[in-house]
Amino acid sequence: MRVQMTVNGKAVSGEVAPETLLAQFLRENLRLTGTHIGCDTSQCGACVVLCGGKSVKSCTMLAAQAEGADITTIEGMESPGGELHPLQEAFRQNHGLQCGFCTPGMVMSAADLLRQNPSPSEEEIRHWLEGNICRCTGYHNIVKAVQAVAAAK
Amino acid sequence: MSDNGHGIGAPVKRVEDFRFLTGRGTYTDDINRPNQTCAFFLRSPHARAQIKSIDAAKAKSAPGVVAVFTGGDMQCGGIPCGWQVTDKNGEPMKEPPHPPLAKDKVSHVGDQVAVVIAESLSAAKDAAELIAVDYEVQTPVVDMEKAIAGGDVVHEEAPGNLCYDWELCTAEGGAKEVDDAIANSAHSVSLRIVNNRLAPNAMEPRAAIGDYDLASGEYTLYTTSQNPHVIRLLMGAFVLGIPEHKLRVVAPDVGGGFGSKIFHYAEEAVVTWASAQIKRPVKWTAERSESFVSDAHGRDHITDVTLALDAEHKFTALKVQTLANMGAYLSTFASCVPTYLYATLLAGVYTTPKICAGVKAVFTNTVPVDAYRGAGRPEATFLLERIVEQAARKLGVDRVELRRKNFIAPDAFPYQTPVALQYDSGDYHSSLEKALAMSDWEGFAARKKESAANGKLRGIGISTYIEACGIAPSAVVGSLGARAGLFEAATVRVHPTGSVTVFTGSHSHGQGHETTFAQIVAEKLGLPMENISIVHGDTAKVPFGMGTYGSRSLAVGGEAISRALNKIAEKARKIAAHLMEADAADVVFANGEFAVKGTDKKKAFAEVSLAAYVPHNFPHKSAHDDGEGLEPGLEEQAFYDPLNFTYPAGCHICEVEVEPETGAVTVAALTTVDDVGRVINPMIVEGQVHGGLAQGVGQALLERAFYDDNGQLLSGSMMDYTLPRAKDMPPLSGLQTATTETLCAHNSLGVKGVGETGTIGSPPAVINAVLDALAERGVTDIQMPATPFRVWSALQEAGK
Numbered sequence: 001m002r003v004q005m006t007v008n009g010k011a012v013s014g015e016v017a018p019e020t021l022l023a024q025f026l027r028e029n030l031r032l033t034g035t036h037i038g039c040d041t042s043q044c045g046a047c048v049v050l051c052g053g054k055s056v057k058s059c060t061m062l063a064a065q066a067e068g069a070d071i072t073t074i075e076g077m078e079s080p081g082g083e084l085h086p087l088q089e090a091f092r093q094n095h096g097l098q099c100g101f102c103t104p105g106m107v108m109s110a111a112d113l114l115r116q117n118p119s120p121s122e123e124e125i126r127h128w129l130e131g132n133i134c135r136c137t138g139y140h141n142i143v144k145a146v147q148a149v150a151a152a153k
Numbered sequence: 154m155s156d157n158g159h160g161i162g163a164p165v166k167r168v169e170d171f172r173f174l175t176g177r178g179t180y181t182d183d184i185n186r187p188n189q190t191c192a193f194f195l196r197s198p199h200a201r202a203q204i205k206s207i208d209a210a211k212a213k214s215a216p217g218v219v220a221v222f223t224g225g226d227m228q229c230g231g232i233p234c235g236w237q238v239t240d241k242n243g244e245p246m247k248e249p250p251h252p253p254l255a256k257d258k259v260s261h262v263g264d265q266v267a268v269v270i271a272e273s274l275s276a277a278k279d280a281a282e283l284i285a286v287d288y289e290v291q292t293p294v295v296d297m298e299k300a301i302a303g304g305d306v307v308h309e310e311a312p313g314n315l316c317y318d319w320e321l322c323t324a325e326g327g328a329k330e331v332d333d334a335i336a337n338s339a340h341s342v343s344l345r346i347v348n349n350r351l352a353p354n355a356m357e358p359r360a361a362i363g364d365y366d367l368a369s370g371e372y373t374l375y376t377t378s379q380n381p382h383v384i385r386l387l388m389g390a391f392v393l394g395i396p397e398h399k400l401r402v403v404a405p406d407v408g409g410g411f412g413s414k415i416f417h418y419a420e421e422a423v424v425t426w427a428s429a430q431i432k433r434p435v436k437w438t439a440e441r442s443e444s445f446v447s448d449a450h451g452r453d454h455i456t457d458v459t460l461a462l463d464a465e466h467k468f469t470a471l472k473v474q475t476l477a478n479m480g481a482y483l484s485t486f487a488s489c490v491p492t493y494l495y496a497t498l499l500a501g502v503y504t505t506p507k508i509c510a511g512v513k514a515v516f517t518n519t520v521p522v523d524a525y526r527g528a529g530r531p532e533a534t535f536l537l538e539r540i541v542e543q544a545a546r547k548l549g550v551d552r553v554e555l556r557r558k559n560f561i562a563p564d565a566f567p568y569q570t571p572v573a574l575q576y577d578s579g580d581y582h583s584s585l586e587k588a589l590a591m592s593d594w595e596g597f598a599a600r601k602k603e604s605a606a607n608g609k610l611r612g613i614g615i616s617t618y619i620e621a622c623g624i625a626p627s628a629v630v631g632s633l634g635a636r637a638g639l640f641e642a643a644t645v646r647v648h649p650t651g652s653v654t655v656f657t658g659s660h661s662h663g664q665g666h667e668t669t670f671a672q673i674v675a676e677k678l679g680l681p682m683e684n685i686s687i688v689h690g691d692t693a694k695v696p697f698g699m700g701t702y703g704s705r706s707l708a709v710g711g712e713a714i715s716r717a718l719n720k721i722a723e724k725a726r727k728i729a730a731h732l733m734e735a736d737a738a739d740v741v742f743a744n745g746e747f748a749v750k751g752t753d754k755k756k757a758f759a760e761v762s763l764a765a766y767v768p769h770n771f772p773h774k775s776a777h778d779d780g781e782g783l784e785p786g787l788e789e790q791a792f793y794d795p796l797n798f799t800y801p802a803g804c805h806i807c808e809v810e811v812e813p814e815t816g817a818v819t820v821a822a823l824t825t826v827d828d829v830g831r832v833i834n835p836m837i838v839e840g841q842v843h844g845g846l847a848q849g850v851g852q853a854l855l856e857r858a859f860y861d862d863n864g865q866l867l868s869g870s871m872m873d874y875t876l877p878r879a880k881d882m883p884p885l886s887g888l889q890t891a892t893t894e895t896l897c898a899h900n901s902l903g904v905k906g907v908g909e910t911g912t913i914g915s916p917p918a919v920i921n922a923v924l925d926a927l928a929e930r931g932v933t934d935i936q937m938p939a940t941p942f943r944v945w946s947a948l949q950e951a952g953k
C-alpha cells in the first residue's frame with residue numbers, strides 16, 4: 001500500500017506492506033536512521049518521534065496510521081540554518097548522552113514535555129521520562145539538560 | 154605541553170555529540186549494503202533437547218527465501234573461549250564444543266538452530282515458522298547447586314557439570330591454614346550471598362552484517378562490538394579459518410556495551426560465512442527478546458563467606474567458596490571472570506593476611522554468563538562489604554571505624570596482597586573521609602528521625618572498594634591462561650599541514666574517546682581540538698587493537714597514544730632543530746611551538762610537519778645510515794603493554810528510605826568519592842560514574858534475570874526485567890560525585906580508569922543502607938535485588 005505524510009516539513013510517500021511500523025518506514029524507506037529501535041515491547045522510547053507535535057513511540061504505530069500526519073524526527077530538530085534545537089544544545093552542554101542510542105528518543109520526548117509544560121519540576125521530568133530508558137547516563141544529566149531548557153524559557 | 158584550555162583536566166564538551174544529537178550516528182543497523190539480504194535465526198524454545206531431525210525443505214521454497222542453513226551445513230570451528238583456567242588438580246577446564254548453529258542438541262533457550270536468509274525480514278520470519286525441528290526434550294539443568302550434585306549433565310564433556318574447580322589460596326598452608334586461622338580467631342562471621350544474575354541490556358541490540366566480496370575474496374563484518382580486532386582474531390582464526398588480510402571487521406557507532414559486546418557471538422560467524430555462500434551481504438539485527446536469550450548475562454554467583462577477626466577486630470582470615478554460573482557454553486571471557494577478576498580482589502582495601510577462595514564454575518542450561526560492567530570485581534566487593542558490615546553489626550562496633558582500622562595504610566604502597574595483586578598506589582582514608590563529610594554522615598540521625606515522623610524507615614550504608622582494571626600485563630595474563638596478549642596499539646599520523654589523526658585500538662561505545670583522546674593530543678602537541686581526529690573501530694584503518702573493556706581504554710589505549718605522541722614530539726624536535734640550525738638538546742617544545750632556548754628562534758608545529766613531508770631542507774639519512782638521519786614523514790606507532798593493573802578505589806555512601814507497608818525502597822542520596830588517578834575530562838568521568846551507579850542501583854534493587862525450573866527466562870523482556878528508569882535514581886540534589894587523586898605509578902599519564910567504579914562500589918552501599926533501615930525491625934540480611942516484595946517479606950518474617 002501507499003502512504004503519504006509530512007516528515008520534517010517535507011511531503012513524503014512510499015510503498016509499504018500493511019504491517020510496516022512507522023519506525024520501519026522512517027528508517028528503511030526514508031533512511032532517517034536517527035529514530036532507533038531498542039525493544040519490541042514498547043518500553044524503551046528510543047523510537048519516539050513527534051506526530052502533530054505530540055510524542056509517540058513510532059514502534060507502536062503503523063506507517064498507515066500516520067497517513068497524512070505531520071511527523072518530526074530527530075533529523076528535523078535543527079533550525080533550517082543548521083542551528084541545534086535548544087534541547088540538543090542542552091544535552092551537549094550537560095553531557096546528557098553517552099552512546100547516543102537513547103538520545104533521539106529522549107530529545108523528542110522532552111520536546112513534547114516542554115511543549116505541554118514549559119517549566120516542569122524535577123519530579124515531573126523524571127515522571128515524564130518514565131517511557132524512555134537510558135542504560136548509559138543514569139539520567140542525572142538528562143534531567144539537568146531538560147531543566148536547563150525549561151529555565152531558559 | 155599545552156595551556157590551550159582543552160588539554161588534560163579540562164571538561165571539554167564532547168566531539169561526538171553533534172552526530173548523535175542530530176540523528177547522524179552510524180550504528181550497525183543503520184548500515185545497508187547493496188543487494189543485502191535479511192537473516193532471521195530460528196532459536197531453541199527448549200533449554201535442553203536432542204535434535205533428532207530438522208526439515209527445512211518447505212522454508213527453502215517459501216517466497217522470498219534465498220537460503221536456509223542449519224548446523225550440518227556449516228563446517229567450521231566452534232566459538233572459542235579466550236581464557237584457559239587450570240583446575241586446582243592441574244587439569245585444564247572443560248570446554249564443550251560450541252557450534253555457531255546447533256548440531257545435535259540445544260543447550261539453552263535461545264540457542265541458534267537455523268538461519269533463514271531472505272529478501273526481507275518478514276519473509277525470513279515467515280519461512281522460519283515452516284522449519285520442522287524434531288526435538289527430544291530433556292530435563293534441563295538450571296539450578297547450580299543441583300547441577301553439581303549429580304544427575305543430568307549439560308555436556309558429556311563436563312561430568313558433574315563442572316567446568317573447573319579452582320582455588321586461589323595464598324596462605325602458605327593452603328586452605329587448611331586459613332581454616333585454622335578462622336578457628337583460632339577471637340571472632341568470625343559468615344554469610345551466604347547470592348549475586349543476582351543480570352541481563353546487560355545495552356540500548357542498541359546486537360547486529361551484524363556479513364559482506365563477502367567475490368572480486369577480492371575479502372570478507373567484511375560490520376558488528377556491534379567493543380573490540381573489532383579481537384573478533385577478527387577469534388572468528389578468523391578459530392571459527393571460519395579466514396586469514397587476517399582477508400577479513401575486515403568494522404564496529405561503527407555502538408550503542409552501549411557494558412561487557413556484553415566484548416564477546417564473539419555465533420551470529421557474527423554465521424552471517425559472515427553465509428554471505429560467502431550466497432554471495433550477497435547478509436544482515437541480522439536482534440530484537441530485544443532475542444537479546445535477552447542470546448546476549449551473555451552477568452554475575453550469577455552463590456557464595457559462602459567467612460571473615461575472622463582478632464580480639465582487636467583486625468581481620469585475620471577470609472574464606473570464600475563460590476559457585477559461578479557459566480551458562481550453557483563458555484563465552485569469550487567467562488572462565489576468567491570468577492577467578493582472576495574476582496578472587497584476586499578479595500583483599501579489598503584491607504590488610505587481611507590470609508585468604509582462600511575456592512571457585513566452582515558450573516554449566517547450566519541457561520544463556521552463557523560472562524563479563525558485565527565490573528566483571529568479577531562487583532561480586533568480590535559485594536561479598537567483602539557485606540561481610541565487613543555484618544561483622545561490625547555482630548560485634549557491635551562502628552562500621553566506619555572497623556573499616557578504618559583494617560585499611561591498607563597510605564604509606565604501605567606498593568602493597569602486595571595475599572591474593573597475587575600488587576597495588577601500586579592509593580589512599581583509602583582520604584576518599585572515606587571526603588565521602589563521610591559530603592554525605593553528612595554525622596547528620597544522619599536527624600534525617601532518620603524526620604523519616605520516622607513520616608512513617609518511613611531510613612538507612613545509610615557505606616562501601617569502601619577497590620578494583621583492578623586497565624587489563625592487563627600480557628605476561629601476567631598469559632601465565633594465568635589468557636590466550637591473547639592484552640596490550641594496546643596506537644598510531645599517530647601527523648598530516649603535512651599539521652593536523653593529526655590518531656588510530657586507536659580502543660573502541661568507544663559511549664565513553665567519549667573521540668574527546669578524551671583528542672585532549673591528550675591537544676595537551677602533548679599543543680594543537681586545537683578541531684585539528685585532531687580519533688579513528689577507531691575498523692581493522693582496515695587501525696593497525697591493531699585489543700579493544701575496550703575492564704576500564705582499559707585510557708590506562709592502556711590512552712597510554713599507547715601518549716607514547717606514540719612522545720615519539721612524534723621527539724622526531725619533530727629533531728626536524729625543528731635542523732630547520733633552526735640548532736642543537737636538538739636546545740630545542741624546547743611547548744604550546745605547539747618549537748623554540749631554541751635563549752634565542753627568539755621559533756617554528757610552529759605545522760611548519761615542522763610540512764618539512765617532514767616536503768623534505769627539501771631535512772636531516773635525511775645518509776646513504777650509509779649513520780643512525781642520526783631521519784626518514785621523511787611524521788607518523789609513529791606505539792604498542793603499550795602495561796606493567797601492572799591499575800587500582801581505582803573509593804568510597805560510596807547510600808541513603809535509602811523504606812516504606813514499611815509496601816517494602817518500597819527509595820534511594821534518597823548517593824555520594825561517591827573515587828580515586829581514578831589523573832582525570833583527563835572531569836565531565837566525562839562524572840558521567841561514567843552516574844551511569845555505573847544506575848546499573849549498581851539496578852542490581853541492588855531492581856534487576857534479576859530469572860529462570861524457572863524448565864530453563865525458561867521469566868524476565869525476558871523489558872516489561873518483566875526491571876531496568877532503572879529516571880525516577881529510580883536519587884534527585885539531582887541527592888547525587889554527589891567527587892574524586893580524590895593518587896596517580897597510577899606505572900603509566901606516564903597517571904590514570905587508572907573509571908568505567909566500572911559505579912557498578913563495583915555502589916551495590917553493597919545500597920544493600921547496607923537497606924539493612925540499616927530494616928535493622929530496627931530485626932532484619933539482618935537480604936539478597937539482591939531488594940525488591941519491595943523481598944523487603945516486605947523480610948519485615949514480615951522478622952516481625953513474627
Ligand code: FES
Pocket residue numbers: 036037038039040041042043044045046047048057058059060
Ligand atoms: S523501540 Fe519503541 S519503545 Fe522501544
Ligand code: FES
Pocket residue numbers: 096097098099100101102103133134135136137356408409663
Ligand atoms: S546514552 Fe546510551 S542509552 Fe542513553
